[in-house]
Amino acid sequence: MNDRFQSIEEIVIESIFFLYKLKSCPELDFQHTKKEYTGDVTVILFPLSKKLKKPVEKIGKDIGNYVKNKLKGLIQFSIIKGFLNFIFENDYYIYLLKEMLNTNFYDLKYSSKRIMIEYSSPNTNKPLHLGHIRNSLIGASIAEILKMVGHKIIKIQIINDRGIHICKSMIAWKKFGKGETPDSVKIKGDHFVGKYYSLFDKIYRKETQELSKKNYIPIQHSIMNQARELLKKWESGDPIIRNTWKKMNQWVYNGFEETYKKLGITFDKIEYESDIYEIGKEIVKKGLKKGIFFQKKDRSIWIDLIEEGFDQKLLLRSDQTSVYITQDIGTAVERFKKYNIDQIIYIVGKEQDYHFQVLFNVLKRLGYIWVNKLLHLSYEMVYLPSGRMKSREGNVIDADSIILEMYSIAKKNFLKKFIKEHEQSAEIIGLGALKYHFLKIDPKKKIIFYPEKSIDFKGKTGTYIQYTYSRIRSLERNFFNLCSLLNYYWSNIKFDVDEKNMIKILKKYPLVLKKSAIDLNPSLIANYVYEVSKTFNHLYQKKKIIDPLNVIHSNIRMNIIHVTGNVLKSGMNLLGIKMLDRM
Numbered sequence: 001m002n003d004r005f006q007s008i009e010e011i012v013i014e015s016i017f018f019l020y021k022l023k024s025c026p027e028l029d030f031q032h033t034k035k036e037y038t039g040d041v042t043v044i045l046f047p048l049s050k051k052l053k054k055p056v057e058k059i060g061k062d063i064g065n066y067v068k069n070k071l072k073g074l075i076q077f078s079i080i081k082g083f084l085n086f087i088f089e090n091d092y093y094i095y096l097l098k099e100m101l102n103t104n105f106y107d108l109k110y111s112s113k114r115i116m117i118e119y120s121s122p123n124t125n126k127p128l129h130l131g132h133i134r135n136s137l138i139g140a141s142i143a144e145i146l147k148m149v150g151h152k153i154i155k156i157q158i159i160n161d162r163g164i165h166i167c168k169s170m171i172a173w174k175k176f177g178k179g180e181t182p183d184s185v186k187i188k189g190d191h192f193v194g195k196y197y198s199l200f201d202k203i204y205r206k207e208t209q210e211l212s213k214k215n216y217i218p219i220q221h222s223i224m225n226q227a228r229e230l231l232k233k234w235e236s237g238d239p240i241i242r243n244t245w246k247k248m249n250q251w252v253y254n255g256f257e258e259t260y261k262k263l264g265i266t267f268d269k270i271e272y273e274s275d276i277y278e279i280g281k282e283i284v285k286k287g288l289k290k291g292i293f294f295q296k297k298d299r300s301i302w303i304d305l306i307e308e309g310f311d312q313k314l315l316l317r318s319d320q321t322s323v324y325i326t327q328d329i330g331t332a333v334e335r336f337k338k339y340n341i342d343q344i345i346y347i348v349g350k351e352q353d354y355h356f357q358v359l360f361n362v363l364k365r366l367g368y369i370w371v372n373k374l375l376h377l378s379y380e381m382v383y384l385p386s387g388r389m390k391s392r393e394g395n396v397i398d399a400d401s402i403i404l405e406m407y408s409i410a411k412k413n414f415l416k417k418f419i420k421e422h423e424q425s426a427e428i429i430g431l432g433a434l435k436y437h438f439l440k441i442d443p444k445k446k447i448i449f450y451p452e453k454s455i456d457f458k459g460k461t462g463t464y465i466q467y468t469y470s471r472i473r474s475l476e477r478n479f480f481n482l483c484s485l486l487n488y489y490w491s492n493i494k495f496d497v498d499e500k501n502m503i504k505i506l507k508k509y510p511l512v513l514k515k516s517a518i519d520l521n522p523s524l525i526a527n528y529v530y531e532v533s534k535t536f537n538h539l540y541q542k543k544k545i546i547d548p549l550n551v552i553h554s555n556i557r558m559n560i561i562h563v564t565g566n567v568l569k570s571g572m573n574l575l576g577i578k579m580l581d582r583m
Helices: 007-019 044-051 056-068 090-101 130-148 164-176 190-214 222-236 239-261 274-291 324-338 352-366 368-375 399-417 420-438 461-483 497-506 509-519 525-542 551-574
Strands: 030-032 041-044 075-080 082-088 114-118 152-159 269-274 301-302 312-316 343-350 374-379 381-385
Touching: 007 030, 007 041, 007 056, 007 509, 041 374, 044 056, 056 075, 056 082, 075 164, 082 090, 090 497, 090 551, 114 130, 130 152, 130 239, 130 343, 130 352, 130 374, 130 381, 130 420, 130 509, 130 551, 152 274, 164 190, 164 222, 190 222, 190 239, 222 239, 239 399, 269 274, 274 301, 274 312, 274 324, 312 324, 312 352, 324 352, 343 352, 352 368, 352 374, 368 374, 399 420, 420 461, 420 525, 461 525, 461 551, 497 551, 509 525, 509 551, 525 551
Parallel strands: 114 152, 114 343, 152 269, 343 374
Antiparallel strands: 030 041, 041 082, 075 082, 301 312
């Protein structure tokens, strides 16, 4: 009928633009038709009636006839009290299955923008933690989803490799490290540097407590002041300080690379704040000359955003060292100069909402017309059963520890079912459980992480979906061992209710993917593949999938199941989760 498969939902939306010449379509509510009515898909017409100021009966007939003609009579429709019910003929299910067996079903490209996605972007003073895992998995998954619908993606991270936070680790190592290195004490590089960052904080808090007891500490001996002096020397290019900085950062980079490899996280570009922060400083100084910013008596530079509903914001300190937002200003400007991009998506936690609102307002005040192409995708925090993770309270779980724990749980629960050389399968299960647990939840919702609960054959878990997929591939192997592949006698096939339900949910895949791309929400894919798995398992438990006495129908049923496996694999791959043919 068409070069590309169109769902009922897409054709309905197409009909609205064609029939009523609207510039935008109100969000429609598509539902499974209620059991007491005849139908398969229902469209609620009231929002359209309100917008068009036309009776629901007239709108329903217009849309129903358009869809019926487009699908050449393979569907019927009825209108009941503002609800447009589409009724699928048996031949429409045959058409759907044929389309799903065609590679065009997966031709989902509807747009082609050049989009840069910034994610992860850690500081080089401690190892990656659970929050970084959520950030990285969201970023990597959104990148794959946007690629799937036709966009050209640049995956980028900016390493925060300079600033006062980096100097804290450096000064602690210089004072107390006694020349030890990650190799000499056999500690992963990022964990090694993180140890000294924690040591700095411990010493600083002790000093603060002593000051509160009025035990005066000379300012030159304060560890915080020493870190600030170190930052000044770094920014002035002191060669000894720079060499120490390079050495310690490299230890961290080596550690990060190992963790990213375990998670399957990659980037197309990596930027370093140390290469860019001067650009931001120059932009701020030029903005001061133009009167966009103002300078206080201590020479610090600020912007007044009170009229926009914000406060005054520091852009350069009194000693002319930069702050976070200084670097972000320079980074945004350079990216639009260097790359031919249509959009930048920043994937950064909710606690930075205010920062990005200020950043976008600063860039707007500076006159950059592309500021409306910037988007902050905010996500909620990761919590432990005991509450929110806090570095100072020492209850932050680092990424390496949780990955190792997930592997251990998977090996304990599943390795006995494998021969020894299949131990890698346990790692795939463990990592799949971790990724699915993080991605099945809408980014705007909090996550409470329970490692043991995320690996289970029952419930909404990655393991359940992986097991469903391996069951499907096992059925296919058994079928082709027993039966020969026959030509399909489509005209003789009558689908039962369970087969129809399986086809109906599979046909939704392109629509779910498109909405996931528009909403930048991988959880829509994650929850969809779970529903596909659940629907298949219902079919599996009720039906005799392989019937040697009815090879023709078994052949057709196996094609439904084959498409199911393909959809599960495609959806899970978009989440960065590998599948196993055998479990």
